[in-house]
Amino acid sequence: MILLSLLLAAGQITPVQPIVKGTGLPPAVATEEAGVMVPIDALFAALAARDGQAILAQVRADGGATVAEEKPDGTRSIRRMAWPAFAAMIKPGPERYAERLTDPAVDIDGDIAMVWSPYVFTIDGKVAHCGTDHFDMVREAGRWKIANITWSSRTTGCAVQ
Template structure:
């Protein structure tokens, strides 16, 4: 019995460290990823319709919308607001805003999700800008909601342009 214990201890230390790590956490299902992207699509439809209530419906009140951009003069700008402030500014957007994600990467673990994706933004069908969107989502009572979105904004180096 003593030898069996010693052998078990020796084998434990002989196993590579990577094999001793805890198993990976659940990274969500394909259904989770589809639901996360559907939430973002719903947000984009509300944006295009300039519908503040639609934005509020898919977001968490405590969350933030934060953007970074570089002006034509090279000045770096940072804007940030809560979702109510973001939604209230929709009426001031000229024309019809349409945002389209390009090749989104979705990561889900339990009730949190993150999406990293290049995007393109148009106004009345004309190119406005592009950048990267980073969405943080949480599942609240079984429904995915956008907690935060952070984005870059530029007019050059855009995918497909």
């Protein structure tokens, strides 16, 4: 116990156990975790509505989006976009977009939180790509906002869940 106290004081270990990948449960409706999910759910609704301005209402202006893409031939790329560029990619159209998290894990410490989850993105009900979403969240004036999104993206090994 003394060693644990010394390591905690020295900042050499995390005082709270980290999230075990893939073990998160959907947050109960009236929990702080559910509050963290509100802007994420609103972002997905805005994506489905193809409304870039509604996306911007859920984010901190100084953040952005990063995608780590793996192409079917194995080549990889990483692309970073400020929120206005991300929102500008979302244009009206006839296709139906849907993104679904499958087993989100939510971790909160005061006014910061993270959400980590596998996801599947569909267009007109067909899988377009999948991967893992990581949302970096902050609470300002009692309201959660998305500071950053980072996601992996691949077109192989995806399954609708």
